[in-house]
Amino acid sequence: MTSSLIRKTVGTDRRTFLASSVLAAGLVLAGPLGTARARAADGLTLRLPAPSGPHPVGAATLYLVDHKRRDPWEAIPVREVMITVCYPARTVHGHPLAPQLTEGAAKAFRDVDVVFHHLPDKGVNWGSTLTYVHTGAPAQTVRRPVLVYSPGGGDPRTMGTGLAGELASHGWIVVTVDHPGDASEVDFPGTMQGREKVRTTVFRGDPRMDAHRFDTAITTRIADVRFVLDSLEALAAGRNPDAKGRALPEGLGLALDMRRVGVYGHSAGGTTAAEALYEDGRIRAAVNMEGYLDHTPQTPGRPGELFPVARYGAGRPLLLLGSDGFTHREELERSWTPLLAHPRGCARRERIRDAAHWVFTDYAALAPQLQAAGLMPAADRNALVGAASPAVAVPEVRRRVHSFFARHLPPS
Template identity: 65%
Template structure:
């Protein structure tokens, strides 16, 4: 669910002149549409040709992507935006894992016989000596982001070096050999996992192991560490072209896939805790990472479509002990005009484990979409066995739950984003207020239910 994510005034970028011989990314299944649960489809026209242009940009592979990213980014005067620092007592380590589920094919591309995932793990580090901080996005991912995301979020088309933003996490740092609660994070529909970096770092700094997923074919961009016989490029871009709630089959596929992704990652974490390396390429893991996982205390949180997925995953899989839904529908899209969407089982039957519904007063979209969200959320307290908590953040809008809460005001201050565009994206709250509020809500909920 991503309200009004893609503006009808946006136009996909043209392919670079030097890329005429490049082949296109895999064709999207038809029909395929935009971000899960997104209302306001008349304002969202992210066209597949945007991904095709990106395909031209990165046709030469990872090395070409990095070279072109550096050539585009970092020019004199480009702004570097900064992520807010985590507030916890622990230094943060991080590692990226490439996971392959050979039991199911990719739902978005018939040519891919397996389900590939890329996840980032943030964890309390024992030491960060000799382990430099990592960027929020790799040069290749930043190049993709510049081609796709800036055109659909009202972000500046130039003047920002997206590859220069550093995190506060140290790559490959040894983990503290202490069992920690584990949180799985599913980002918004069409969004990359990197847009949830600040919240993941915050939680890790307070003693959680946080695993953020990309959902390839759904996420705007996913950069892989390799190519394969069925994927000849080290990246995939989104297949979404419009609002999935206009195409109920597509919306169902997206949420079902996300739930399956979450459950598969949890399976792989169990192997990691048992001493096995889940990375499909067998790349080295940070020392003690497996020993840091307490899989008796597992929660999940997600934004938008990710919120829908984690809430339903809580219902379907008892390994999840608690979940936070950050403004995601709990109903399927209506099958036709004037109809009501079928509730997901979590809303229809309730759940006997804690579920937190956190929204904003600035939920963007058509009135019908707001009513759909309210109807699906209001069904939850009706269940006598339910353990539901619900809160609202005033002065905020849908993307306040992402890194844009901190980044958009910086772009406005630099004169690269209008006040109206910033308010539409994250609301009027200053980041000094909105960032701590979101952090406090999410962390206090998991502290209450996973630290027993």
């Protein structure tokens, strides 16, 4: 389904665990402080896979405010967007590693994501995971192509941290985007009329089951991506788009080549990436990781109205990347087939084997660690990310996305 909030509940005896099946995870899950270690008193610390590229990676978080739009979900007078920019750094000396989740986001994650994704509600310290990106490090002042990431419906941008860091380590500027009100949790630099500092999702079910809600989500996401591109153009021109005026890393604006822009996304973010490619001529290539290309069907079991990108063709390179374990693959294929058959011929399809819907996110690395620690049943892990070892699945997803953008938006 397009929303990453709800998945089919798997009937499993939670007393039975197959921890030995993921011992290979240690091959790729060595973290900044060593390999995945045993649980401490405050819970297990999970590890993200290390980037494989030659560049150290810096990161900056920006708070963007679009005064031309009101928030579509709640009574907030403007549209706010939080982004993280990952980039090849000149040096990372003296710049700390960023946590995957801020303290506020980690608390909300326990309340929201744990429930929606059938993650363990005890035994994990969700706020202790470190990334491989260094906060505030100076950027290499080499103009590099920009890739924008839109996460799945209900998912935060932070669950795309591993792939973003990987791409940045190979020379791209990667911008991960939160879509507030949609995203499970978004930690802002302060409060705002109509919301707390940490804003959680308004979704209480799969938004694709509600035609109006699904259309609102996709329309809002596309507008968010286009607004982010506007803000990045301002940054490249020497202005600071952060609404709080916070200092930016040295050289960051000089590193952005806004003539070479790509978008990639997962689930609802994949839908967003594909349709944004069609609507915005600044975007030269896109990757849709298992996102529908049709609206919610008016009649269950019947095709929905196609998005323009599927009806009229992409016109520019578009990769449709799927998994063989997606439970709604027939519906997905029904929306992809017209695009693939279009005579404009700029779309191609690839598939990850022994994988499931969230293999395109950080859950591909995290779920096997939870299983190995006895905190997640094998069936739940397989339904979330598939049975493939993270030593296979994580590099495979990285390779597919890297190869596509290296072909169409090479970093050098």
